[in-house]
Amino acid sequence: MLAGVLLLIFLPPLVAKDLCKDSQDGFKVRLSIKTGLGDDAYEWNESEMFLFRSTLAYAMRKHSNQDTYTIDNILVCNDTQRVSFVFVVTSTDDPDQLIPKEQVELAVRQNKHRINNAFLLSDMTLEFMGIPPTLSAPIIYDTEPWLIVFGVVIGAVAVGIVALLMSTVSKKRRAKEKAAGLSEEDEGIVKENGTALSSLGRKEGVYNQAFSNDDRFTKL
Amino acid sequence: LIMSKEARPSWDSPMQFVLACVSYAVGLGNVWRFPYLCQMHGGGGFLIPYLLMLFLEGIPLFCMELAIGQKMRLGSIGAWTAISPYLGGLGIASVVTSMYLCLYYNVINAWSFWYLFHSFQSVLPWAECPVNANRTGYLEECEVASPTQYFFYRETLNISSSIDENGGLHMGQALCLLLAWIIVYLFIVRGVKSTGMVVYFTATFPYVVLFIYLIRGVTLHGAWNGVKYMFTPKLEQLANPQTWINAATQIFFSLGLGFGSLIAFSSYNHHNNDFEKQAVVISLINSGTSVFASVVTFSIYGFKATFNYESCLERMRLLCLNAFDLSEESISAENVTAWISHLNITHPERFAAIASKIEHCSLEAELDTAVEGTGLAFIVYSEAIKNMPLSQLWSVLYFIMLLLLGMGSMLGNVTAIITPLADIKLLTRFLSSESINGLVCLLCLLLGFGFTSRSGSYWFTIFNEYAATLSLLFIVFIEVISVCYIYGLRRFERDIEDMLGHRPNWYWKVMWAVVSPLLLFSLFIFYIINYIQGGTPTYQAWDKDLVRSVKTFANNKLNQNEKNIKMKKLVKSSIIRILTM
Numbered sequence: 001m002l003a004g005v006l007l008l009i010f011l012p013p014l015v016a017k018d019l020c021k022d023s024q025d026g027f028k029v030r031l032s033i034k035t036g037l038g039d040d041a042y043e044w045n046e047s048e049m050f051l052f053r054s055t056l057a058y059a060m061r062k063h064s065n066q067d068t069y070t071i072d073n074i075l076v077c078n079d080t081q082r083v084s085f086v087f088v089v090t091s092t093d094d095p096d097q098l099i100p101k102e103q104v105e106l107a108v109r110q111n112k113h114r115i116n117n118a119f120l121l122s123d124m125t126l127e128f129m130g131i132p133p134t135l136s137a138p139i140i141y142d143t144e145p146w147l148i149v150f151g152v153v154i155g156a157v158a159v160g161i162v163a164l165l166m167s168t169v170s171k172k173r174r175a176k177e178k179a180a181g182l183s184e185e186d187e188g189i190v191k192e193n194g195t196a197l198s199s200l201g202r203k204e205g206v207y208n209q210a211f212s213n214d215d216r217f218t219k220l
Numbered sequence: 221l222i223m224s225k226e227a228r229p230s231w232d233s234p235m236q237f238v239l240a241c242v243s244y245a246v247g248l249g250n251v252w253r254f255p256y257l258c259q260m261h262g263g264g265g266f267l268i269p270y271l272l273m274l275f276l277e278g279i280p281l282f283c284m285e286l287a288i289g290q291k292m293r294l295g296s297i298g299a300w301t302a303i304s305p306y307l308g309g310l311g312i313a314s315v316v317t318s319m320y321l322c323l324y325y326n327v328i329n330a331w332s333f334w335y336l337f338h339s340f341q342s343v344l345p346w347a348e349c350p351v352n353a354n355r356t357g358y359l360e361e362c363e364v365a366s367p368t369q370y371f372f373y374r375e376t377l378n379i380s381s382s383i384d385e386n387g388g389l390h391m392g393q394a395l396c397l398l399l400a401w402i403i404v405y406l407f408i409v410r411g412v413k414s415t416g417m418v419v420y421f422t423a424t425f426p427y428v429v430l431f432i433y434l435i436r437g438v439t440l441h442g443a444w445n446g447v448k449y450m451f452t453p454k455l456e457q458l459a460n461p462q463t464w465i466n467a468a469t470q471i472f473f474s475l476g477l478g479f480g481s482l483i484a485f486s487s488y489n490h491h492n493n494d495f496e497k498q499a500v501v502i503s504l505i506n507s508g509t510s511v512f513a514s515v516v517t518f519s520i521y522g523f524k525a526t527f528n529y530e531s532c533l534e535r536m537r538l539l540c541l542n543a544f545d546l547s548e549e550s551i552s553a554e555n556v557t558a559w560i561s562h563l564n565i566t567h568p569e570r571f572a573a574i575a576s577k578i579e580h581c582s583l584e585a586e587l588d589t590a591v592e593g594t595g596l597a598f599i600v601y602s603e604a605i606k607n608m609p610l611s612q613l614w615s616v617l618y619f620i621m622l623l624l625l626g627m628g629s630m631l632g633n634v635t636a637i638i639t640p641l642a643d644i645k646l647l648t649r650f651l652s653s654e655s656i657n658g659l660v661c662l663l664c665l666l667l668g669f670g671f672t673s674r675s676g677s678y679w680f681t682i683f684n685e686y687a688a689t690l691s692l693l694f695i696v697f698i699e700v701i702s703v704c705y706i707y708g709l710r711r712f713e714r715d716i717e718d719m720l721g722h723r724p725n726w727y728w729k730v731m732w733a734v735v736s737p738l739l740l741f742s743l744f745i746f747y748i749i750n751y752i753q754g755g756t757p758t759y760q761a762w763d764k765d766l767v768r769s770v771k772t773f774a775n776n777k778l779n780q781n782e783k784n785i786k787m788k789k790l791v792k793s794s795i796i797r798i799l800t801m
Binding site for chain 1: 545
């Protein structure tokens, strides 16, 4: 009688353990808390395991849209010091029936972000062996940022070149006008007076070395 | 009095000339070639042959080119024709070599622009791999290589697997090359007037950045490992003749002799400019910058090597923890190696399962990986930068420095072409100097587009290794022989006395007449012997399937032969495997 009662009490967890250990539908989970959090790392204990089982139950609820999943549907075994273990999910209708692997995988992938956040970990530090992480989508730009910077720089340079060339052109034009203007005035004056002396007033004069004041070479 | 209509333009001050020469001589080679040579040839000990060669050939040849330009007041073609009408070809050779250099050198500036523009993002594009199609992981090519290598070979170059496969033009590269040439044009459009303004910036700002990087570099974690590694002299390397040859060639190419740029720059000097003192100053600045840059490079090497070493230890630690399900505190980074041997002894079967993934982590091995050239500048440095805090800032600073170094050298290269052209009376009668300069830049741009194709990097390698190496040695050798023996050393001495007021002392005369020609001749012979003995030239090609650089023969037939041999081996081994199953 006592044996029968004892068997009744200990059978479910034993059966549960067997379901977990032998099944093909289980996933191995590995947490690297010290690596992920360093000094802020928390201790892995029964309460944390409770949280894990409840987040998984939450994930199954969201995926299947059934509010019947409870923490008893999540069975855990093969606990190690590493903080790694295997879990399986039992069906809500029949506790001996396991949810197939693909369903669990989909549920986990869908809610990985929430599960990570519950433990303050990331895809690197909370690993589900066999479930690849969903990486964030690459940012698509309308115009690539490098093109914008390129446009600014090449615009500035183009403006610089055009300004330089314009200044060269206008300088040449001014020089040409000056030369043309001077030669016109010369001819006019000569025609009027017949002397070329007054034209000297416009120009700076001609440097005649013979009358130089420079006595560099002849020292008397 | 003859009032010449167009007096030869000149520098606003001797300082501009010195800065222009510094800007030209201090280029990318100081940053990416000298540290490599230092590492290869015994660290601090390499300074001995390097400084010796500086005094034996560097400074004398530099001074000689400045003297020629200042005396003749013409570009390279005109100057050599003035020395002897039969030597005009020497000037033409210089111009052609400068042309080759202009074509491929500006491509490096295009790459620097590409990297610079891509630094303006929240996450540097070479810091992370792009995600694959179904977002389960990263692209395979990037995963196997590294994000920095992937970014350089695939996104920057979109490199093909051999030089024969041309692919199309990379539009981004073509745009950057266009920008680079437009900026060069902007700098040289007014000749020495515009160049003189620009060199104040291009010569000095790189030193500011190098100094900032020095501070940043030596404060990085693990930087001291690299600097210690560099400065520990391995004097046995001095017995290796290759060390001396590399020191001689490095001095030679680093100073930019033989291109005609120095002659062009000094042709705009006043007749009495003291080029002798300036030559010594500029050469010493150039060598000093090389040493300074290598301290920065080695501190960054040390940081990168330490980072990789510590990542390796971390990977091994995780591997052991995961395979044996031990708690996280049991293995730390320090005792990983001890644990590995312990686990091998205690659990040999389980250890055998992970034995293939065990790597031997060694800081020495990481430091020993010497890299030079574009690989150093664009892969190694950018890998180090992505691990620094505030990486966008450091990236922008670094690539601006590379750009200034490259642009400064380009100024000299292009001036070496446009100065002789401006001396040709026939051309200047029909075209203004701005148009001539514009046409030169346009021609170089159009030809340079070839380097932006998918196989462009391989063409770059060819030009880098062959365009301006052997020919320069020959050119400078003929130069020094012509000046000493055809023009006459005495006549040259008198010209210098006329310009400076005193004759050159015995050091200059001995170097010009005896030592430098001998050195140059032996280098020239060495190069030819090396070339003949080299057989079919090979180059490093990026293999997309193996995801690393492989040695490829330049001759396609040999490639095909190798492939056939590999195929035969594969077939044989699979037949044997099937038969023995």
